[in-house]
Amino acid sequence: MKASPSTIFGLVFLPLAAILVLGLAPLAVVVVWSFWAWDPSTYWIKPDFSLAGYAAILEAGRWTVILSTLVKALLAALICLVIAYPTAYAVTFLASRRLAVVLLALMTIPFFTSYLIRSFSWRLVLGRTGVVNTFLQDVGLTSAPIDWLLFSDFAVMVGLVASYLPFATFPLVLAMGRVDSIVLSAARDLGAGFWTVLRTILLPLTLSGVFAGFLFVFVMVAGSSTEVQMLGGAGASIVSVMINDVMRVANYPLAFAISTIVLAVILGLVLIGNWTFGLARLFEDRAQ
Amino acid sequence: MAIAIGIDNVSRHFGPLRAVDGVSLDIKAGEFFTLLGSSGCGKSTLLKLIGGFDAPSAGRITFDGKDMAGIPANRRPVNTVFQGLGLFPHMTVAQNVGYGLRLRGLRGKVLDDKVAEALELVQLAGFGPRDVNLLSGGQRQRVALARALVMEPGILLLDEPLTGLDEGLRQQMRDEFGRLHKRTGATFILVTHNQDEALSLSDRIAVMHAGRIEQVDQPQRFFDQPANAFVARFVGIEALLRPETVERHGDEGIATIAGQKLPVKLATTAQSGSTVIAVRSDRLVVGDGAAPLPGATLTVVESVFRGLHRDVKLAFADGQTIVVAIPADRDIPAVGAAMKVGMKPGAAIEISSSGMPEAG
The missing domain is CATH 3.40.50.300 (P-loop containing nucleotide triphosphate hydrolases)
Structure with missing residues (x-):
C-alpha cells in the first residue's frame, strides 16, 4: 500500500507546522531582536543593527556566568553518562524482561514531581541537620556538620544529576537495545574479556546513544535555574537566572544576546555530534 | 590440535x-x-x-x-x-x-x-x-x-x-x-x-x-538399530507396530501381529520393558518379488500418488498400518484388495517402545 503524495503532505503538514511555528520562529525572533536597540521612550525595543547587547555580555562578568553554565552542563552531562551507561547495560543485557520494565519505570520517578520540590528535598538531605550530616556524625566519621554539602557547587551538581539522569539513560537504553547480544558473545568467543568487549564492540555501537544522552543533559542543564537557586551558594548563577535578572530591568537586547550565544553553542554541538557520531543512526533501522 | x-x-x-x-x-x-x-x-x-x-x-x-x-x-x-x-x-x-x-x-x-x-x-x-x-x-x-x-x-x-x-x-x-x-x-x-x-x-x-x-x-x-520408538520416528521410520508376542531365538525372532508371523531382528542389547516392531519401508517388497520372501498378506486401505512413486497404505487385521512405495507406473491397487508384502532381512526390528505415541 502506497500513500498518495497529498496524503503524505497532509500527514507531514501538522508536525512540520508545529516545528516551524512553535519551535523555529520564536528562536529566529530571539536572534533578530538581539541586534535591536533599547528604546527608552516606549520601554521596548526598536529595529536597528546594534551590537550593544553583545557588548554588555562582556561587562559585569556576565561572560563568566555563561562559561560556568557551559562547564556545569558539560560536567553534569559527563557524570550522568558515567552513571547511565552501566545502568543501561544492566537493564538491556543483565535484567530479565520483567525487571527491566520495573527498572525503567523507577527511572522515570524524577518526572513525578516538580523540579522545585525535588531540589528542595535535597536541602533536607544535604543540610546541616540533614540526613547525610546526621548519619556521618552518628557513625562518628565527622564530629561537626559538613558545610559544603549544601549551598555549594557540589549541591548544585547533585541536584542537576538527579534531575536530568533519565535524559541520559533512555537514549542509551535505546542504543543498547539495538545491539544484538550475539555480537557480544561472538567477541567473547574470539577471546575478548569484558573490558575489551566494551571498548571495541559495545561503545562503538552505542556512540550515537552516548552523544544523544550527553546532548539532552547538556541542553537541559544549560536551560535550568531551579537547582542553582535552591541549592547554590551565595552569588551562584546560571544563564537562566541571569536572563531573568536582565529581563527584570527591561534590558531585552542583552537577554536576547545571551540567549543567542547559548543557542549557537548548542547548535554547534548538535552539528559536530552529528558529523562525528552520526546521531541520526540512533533512529535508523540497521538491516541485520 | x-x-x-x-x-x-x-x-x-x-x-x-x-x-x-x-x-x-x-x-x-x-x-x-x-x-x-x-x-x-x-x-x-x-x-x-x-x-x-x-x-x-x-x-x-x-x-x-x-x-x-x-x-x-x-x-x-x-x-x-x-x-x-x-x-x-x-x-x-x-x-x-x-x-x-x-x-x-x-x-x-x-x-x-x-x-x-x-x-x-x-x-x-x-x-x-x-x-x-x-x-x-x-x-x-x-x-x-x-x-x-x-x-x-x-x-x-x-x-x-x-x-x-x-x-x-x-x-x-x-x-x-x-x-x-x-x-x-x-x-x-x-x-x-x-x-x-x-x-x-x-x-x-x-x-x-x-x-x-x-x-x-x-x-x-x-x-x-534405532534405540527406541522416539528415535525411529525422528529419523523417519514411521511404521511402528505393536506385536502380540515375540518369540526369541538368539538375535532373530518371530513377532506375531494380528495373527501373522513376521521375522524380526532383535536388539543386540537386552530389551527391558515393552517393545515395538519398527518396519523399514525400504526393505519391503511387493508384487512379483514378494512371493519367495517371508512376510504378511495385508489389506489395501488407500493409495496416494507421490510423483515418482505411489504410497500404498496397508492394514493388518487389527487396524495397524504400514506404508509401502510402489512405482508410479504400476496399476493402482484397489482399496480392499489383499496384497502380499515380502520382508527382506532386517526389514523389521524390535526396539524399545520408549517415546511411542499412545495408540489413538
Whole structure:
C-alpha cells in the first residue's frame, strides 16, 4: 500500500507546522531582536543593527556566568553518562524482561514531581541537620556538620544529576537495545574479556546513544535555574537566572544576546555530534 | 590440535525446567559430531555449556581431560559460528576476521596474511575491505566461518549455521563444512534440527529429546538399530507396530501381529520393558518379488500418488498400518484388495517402545 503524495503532505503538514511555528520562529525572533536597540521612550525595543547587547555580555562578568553554565552542563552531562551507561547495560543485557520494565519505570520517578520540590528535598538531605550530616556524625566519621554539602557547587551538581539522569539513560537504553547480544558473545568467543568487549564492540555501537544522552543533559542543564537557586551558594548563577535578572530591568537586547550565544553553542554541538557520531543512526533501522 | 571433549553427567536447570538433564558424552578429538533434535530439546544449551557461555548446574565438562569449570568463553580453545552469526556491524570483512588475532597481539603483515588466507579458505578472497552489512546471506555465513577458523581452534562449534539460508546455499555450505573439517582437522560440533545435514556430515550423531540423549551412534546405525520408538520416528521410520508376542531365538525372532508371523531382528542389547516392531519401508517388497520372501498378506486401505512413486497404505487385521512405495507406473491397487508384502532381512526390528505415541 502506497500513500498518495497529498496524503503524505497532509500527514507531514501538522508536525512540520508545529516545528516551524512553535519551535523555529520564536528562536529566529530571539536572534533578530538581539541586534535591536533599547528604546527608552516606549520601554521596548526598536529595529536597528546594534551590537550593544553583545557588548554588555562582556561587562559585569556576565561572560563568566555563561562559561560556568557551559562547564556545569558539560560536567553534569559527563557524570550522568558515567552513571547511565552501566545502568543501561544492566537493564538491556543483565535484567530479565520483567525487571527491566520495573527498572525503567523507577527511572522515570524524577518526572513525578516538580523540579522545585525535588531540589528542595535535597536541602533536607544535604543540610546541616540533614540526613547525610546526621548519619556521618552518628557513625562518628565527622564530629561537626559538613558545610559544603549544601549551598555549594557540589549541591548544585547533585541536584542537576538527579534531575536530568533519565535524559541520559533512555537514549542509551535505546542504543543498547539495538545491539544484538550475539555480537557480544561472538567477541567473547574470539577471546575478548569484558573490558575489551566494551571498548571495541559495545561503545562503538552505542556512540550515537552516548552523544544523544550527553546532548539532552547538556541542553537541559544549560536551560535550568531551579537547582542553582535552591541549592547554590551565595552569588551562584546560571544563564537562566541571569536572563531573568536582565529581563527584570527591561534590558531585552542583552537577554536576547545571551540567549543567542547559548543557542549557537548548542547548535554547534548538535552539528559536530552529528558529523562525528552520526546521531541520526540512533533512529535508523540497521538491516541485520 | 584437535581436542577431545568429555561431558560427564552434565545438567543445566532453569528453575523447574531441565534444559539439559544428566547428559554424558565422549567426543573424540577430530570428530565431526552432531547434536540433533527438534527445538527446545536442549542441544543449543549443551553447546553453550561447551563454549563456556553458560555454566552447568551439575556435572563436569573436560577438554582433553582438563576440567573446564570456571574457565570463561574467552579463555577456552573453542570458537563458535553462532546462529544469527553475530558479525560486528561496525567493521569491514577483514576487521571481523582479524578481530580475534588482533586480541592475540598480531599486527601488520602477519595479521593481513592470516586474514587473507582465511578468506581464501572460505572462498571470499578479495572481500576484505567490504562492509559486512552489504554482503549476501551466504557471504555473511562465510565471514563468520572464516572469523572462527582463523583462530585455528581445537574445537569448532556450529550452532544451526545453515538456518535461514535458501536450499541451494545450504547444500553449498554443507559441502564447505565437510571440506573444512578435513582441511583443519579440528573437532567439529554441529547443532541442528535438520536430519539431512546431520546424516551427510557427521561421524557420529547424538539424538536429543527433552534434555536427554536418546541415542549416540554412527549415522547408518540410526536406521539399522534405532534405540527406541522416539528415535525411529525422528529419523523417519514411521511404521511402528505393536506385536502380540515375540518369540526369541538368539538375535532373530518371530513377532506375531494380528495373527501373522513376521521375522524380526532383535536388539543386540537386552530389551527391558515393552517393545515395538519398527518396519523399514525400504526393505519391503511387493508384487512379483514378494512371493519367495517371508512376510504378511495385508489389506489395501488407500493409495496416494507421490510423483515418482505411489504410497500404498496397508492394514493388518487389527487396524495397524504400514506404508509401502510402489512405482508410479504400476496399476493402482484397489482399496480392499489383499496384497502380499515380502520382508527382506532386517526389514523389521524390535526396539524399545520408549517415546511411542499412545495408540489413538
